Amino acid sequence: MNECREVEALLGAYVDGETASCDCDRVRRHAESCACCRDLLGAQRAVREAVRARATGLRACASPRLKARCASYAIRRRSTPSRLPRASPGAFVRRWVPLSVAATLVLAVTAVFGFGLNHKVQALAFQSTLDHVKCTRFTGGGPPADPLEAARQWQAKFGWPITVPASSGASNLQLRAVRRCAVTDGRVAHLIYTWMGEPLSVYVLPKGTLGDATEFVHRFRHNSVMWSQNDRTYIMVTPHGRDPELDRLVSHIRASAF
Ligand SMILES: [Zn+2]
Ligand SMILES: [Zn+2]
Structure with a gap:
């Protein structure tokens, strides 16, 4: 596990x-x-390739805030030894795509919110699956968590309310x-849940950016819903x-996330 x-x-540098x-x-x-690491590597590669393929569109719709983040990332990056040549301030816009997986991840989803629905769905699937693979690989067991208490702590810490769908014995679903x-x-x-012995993630974003219909995307041997x-x-x-x-579980989550 340490390895x-x-x-x-x-992986990023690789x-x-x-x-x-x-x-x-x-x-x-x-x-x-x-x-497990092979999955993560495959996911990082795929994200990078997808972002590269859409580089022109991503550049065109980057917000000033996003450009600032990329610039600060590029500066941090340059402070460590690297084969990358020094860029003049402002030049990062032309160079951001080759920069790194970490930077392109930030770009991918943020920029894509300026795109149509299909791009949004694809971008969210990319990034959530990558996070899922990373986050759940060391969160397997552990005692079940209390959904109400978790929701209360979330609001106290971060200031916006979420509902945390409860564990369900009938669905074999447990909040971790x-x-x-x-x-x-x-x-x-x-x-983070376990569902029938496998890790399951539910991400909650603080705004409604998609439609009411359920979208399914299959990527990196995972389903995003x-x-x-x-x-x-x-x-999910x-x-x-x-x-x-899976359809029944989606209904359960939708019904309990009000
Ligand atoms: Zn490994
Ligand atoms: Zn996570």
């Missing part, structure tokens, strides 16, 4: 081909024997943890395939 944590820190700052052999060897994660430009609530209701956007991520059980 997984250490390798995870190298995917970026920054061989100077990455022990590539170590990453390659570990990914051959560890399915609630944490704050970066899935869009802002921070979102990440509710998303919709908006009552001024919130919900994204699970490795479970699409079947009647």
Whole structure:
């Protein structure tokens, strides 16, 4: 497990081909024997490729705030030894896509909110699945969490209310943890459950950015299911395939997230 944590820190540089700052052999060897890290690596690669493919559109609709974030990221990046040449201030807009997975992740979802519905759904699926794979790999067991208490603590800490769908013996669903994660430009609530022995995530975004209809996206061997209701956007991520059980679970979550 320690090896997984250490390798995870190298994945960004590895995917970026920054061989100077990455022990590539170590990453390659570990990914051959560890399915979990292989998944994460595959997800990072796919995100990077998708962002590259849409680079022109992403550049065109970046907000000033987003550009500022990319600039500060580029500055931090330059303070560490790297093969990247120094950029003049302002030049990052032309160079941001090759920068790194971390930067492109920020860009991908934020910028895509200026796009049509299909792009939004795809971008949310990318980023939530990546976070799901990262966040749940060390959150397997642990005692069940109390949904009401978790919702109360969330509002006290972050100032906006969420409803946390309860565990359900009938659905074999158990809440494990609630944490704050970066899935869009802002921070979102990440509710971590186990469902039939597998990790399941429900992300709650503080605004309703999608329609009421349920959207399904299959990516990186995971299903993302998303919709908006009552001024919130919900994204469920699970490795479970699409079947009647998954449809029933979606109904349960929708009914309890008011
Ligand atoms: Zn691993
Ligand atoms: Zn998370």
